[in-house]
Amino acid sequence: MAREKYRFNTPAGRVFDVFNVVLLTGIGIVALVPFVYVLAGSFATEAELATRSFFLWPETFSLDAYEAIFTSPAFVRALITTIVVTAVGTAVQLALTATMAYPLSKANLPGGRLILSLIVFTMVFGGGMIPTFLVVKDLGLLNNYWALILPMAINPFSLIIIKNFFQQLPAELEESAKIDGANELQTLWNIVLPLSKPVLATFALFYAVGIWNDFMSPLLYLNDNSMWTLQMFLRQVTVATDLSVVEQDPTQLPPAQGIKFAVIIVATLPIVLFYPFLQKHFAKGMLIGSVKG
């Protein structure tokens, strides 16, 4: 069947095939090359970075850049902060989203539809950057890591997708649990959540990537350099080229260019490591979202 589809192929069609192979290979390479360049640069010596303008493999391997950042207390602090905020934030987001999605998945819950429309409304209209900032300020969350977590604790879009997923679970399972005397909390914990592990894991990864990558919240809510997350640190080093934040020993000259490459790699690495797990699910997740959204 599949072969038949192309039996009537014209010469022009075959020319197109060749053209398509070249083009898609090119597109793939364009997506990949910046990473390889930065990876190679992070392992290169300062001398090589200064003389060779472009390379995908360093002449001599050097760990100077990584040594410089991992001996910098400010960088290590930013890295640990980011890891902890990401872990706690993901757990909070997942817990709040799942507990809210479950009651809303019950079609017979009085008031459920009203709450749902009020949630959908927040997807179209919001108070804006300054009023949200003032709320965070009034709650005393400025210069507090919770400001990176709580204002985004529930993403309405994810909430609705998870709600829809709960809704299509077989009702018989929950009914049998109820006959055995389980209340709603026990049903959620023992039946619904275990059945939803793959979906919850996917959203956990999305949430984690979101918090890890978040730049706007620390910019808005943290004034203190010592509280910086990795993204803030990265911006300072590369965009503002302010290497003083690395706090090197003044007698030693830090590998000024190499540091930029190495910090980018550290900020990217966890995402690239998570990516294979994400990729399995995201197409499906995105489709559920767009169809029902």
Add this chain to the structure above:
Amino acid sequence: MAMLDTAVTATETLTVEKQSRRRRGVRVHFTQFKWLYLLLVPGIVYFLLFRYWPMYGAIIAFKDYVPFLGIADSPWVGFAHFEDFFASPDFPRLLGNTIILALLSLLIAFPLTIIVALLLNEMRLTILKRTTQTLIYVPHFLSWTVVASLTYLLFALDIGPLLQLINGILGTDINFLADPAWFRPIIVLQDIWKNTGWGTIIFLAALAGVDQAQYEAAIIDGAGRFQRVWHITIPSIMPTIIVMLVLQMGQILNTGFEQIYLMTNSLNRSVADVFDTYVYFMGITQGSYSYSTAVGLFKAVVGVVLIFGANWVAKRFNQVGIF
């Protein structure tokens, strides 16, 4: 149980006896759903605190907000902040910058996404198709700080390989990061690099759903590759294209704070300022809370009008929309 209750309430006449029975019904109702309501509490608190309180706070756009007086007690000023904003020279500049960036994205990035999806769909080498897909999705998951950092490294004056390459070709030295003329191309390129691959997902799914029998019929009728794409594939995914276009239209004023903020510097300010970054600079760094809230509110309201308007137009012409 719930349905039974409603049925009962609907036919009930309001005698004293029956009123008390209804009250008992409400109590039964509440005990039946008490765990579910309990589970809703944290979520509702979240939406009240972080989504609805800011909506209430947005009324400071019509007041002169004084932090120590609070939102409620600050004096009303009506539309004064809006009038100031519309009269200021910043307004046409911001509107222009925002709309130009949106149009560039609509005219370049959006069609490109569809073209890449079509190319992937026509690819017969499954391995190449898979590899390309995998590679072009990755940038979507990187932060804007990483994308901005990559851009700064590639175009850096001292070591940037792209800067050296392009300056070599053009024969003149251009400092891309500081030259206002290059701000928009760079923003669009970043956007394409980061999001094109991700955007193809939705179109590839639509392409997978196209009826194969139509292709077979077209082949028998002697249609070539290009004719099949033009007469079958594109019309089949048209509803998806329209829905995505509607969503894009609604996003016209949302240029994305992080990307623009990271690429803005004192030299390219004239073309870089957009609504979101302006709200940040005026509100957070200069403390004009009321004025910048008015700007943000203007943007939000226009955004809502745009999304409903685009949806209405899409429905009129194609019977598809998102609402």
